[in-house]
Amino acid sequence: MINDIVKNAVKQFSSERSAEGIIQTTHSVITKFSDQPPGVQHTHTQYLISVDPLGGIARLDVFYFFYKSTPNHCVLALGIVKSSINPVDVDDNALRVLVNQCFETEDVQWRKEVYKMIFEEIEKYRIVKSERSEEVPDNESRREVHREGPQPDTKADTAT
Template structure:
């Protein structure tokens, strides 16, 4: 009878230890996910801040944003491939494929390494689409390998990837920079094709400089709060209340 009671107590203690272990793993994964989220938030804030790095190609509008976070204690081999496929779904083309392959190689190489290893890489590149549109792609890759506190046999990893696609502000790009951009993006293409693309991009930039977007101004003598665009065909637009504007911006 005593042996049976001892066995029952042993099994209960075993279940308690297992639950404690699972709780510790869950807590560690949640903390690592918060760390990765903080890295992505900081990265996005830097992109939105025009004064952060004045040597980058400036951007006009942020067009799309891809974020990927994964915390795991197993299946490290599949993470690189998963992120690669996710990035390829987000964007297509030679540049996007290059970023996807880079992400796969980084995560396959670094995941599961020594506990405490931390890796962060930021990168940006320029792409030119079929219509001559110039986009800037900013990327971040983050890896942190950890071991759950008090659990010698439980190691885990958190990885994060972020790709932000923005339209480049071409009005401030000089001709030499345009040439370097086209050569970088189409370096494997035929040189005659590169020259043709360059001519199209130069024409698009010149057109943008000749016809900037008209500024908004208040109507002369208007007390209704309407705004009007410069130009003969412009029409007054209802101006929302300031409270509404603030609510929309928060959304």
């Protein structure tokens, strides 16, 4: 039941592939908490990387609060803050370190797939950004366009 709630919430702001990783990581944290004895509260903070359905890359800061009152009853609260990142600032090594750290509970092959997915989105962004910068001429090559005919008076009329 908890996994279904988390899954539905995460899919609202992450692509299908990215959501699966976030769900798996969250499931690992929740399982670790639920294996603890009743009467003790636990908190955990981590950050994850998300790719949204439009290819936007975001950092998710996740805060977990877990309290198990009895063996069959618990309280779970998740706070998620989503922040955009500038993909140009993320180099290959930094991305590898981030993916490895964010999803350290997952197996290596899965982390490689997540890395590849995010790297591809960053490359798409860089290509689009490069194409856009080529389309916009620099200041020296821009020409001013002058309207013909009388120009409006920019001075404000004042009553005396």
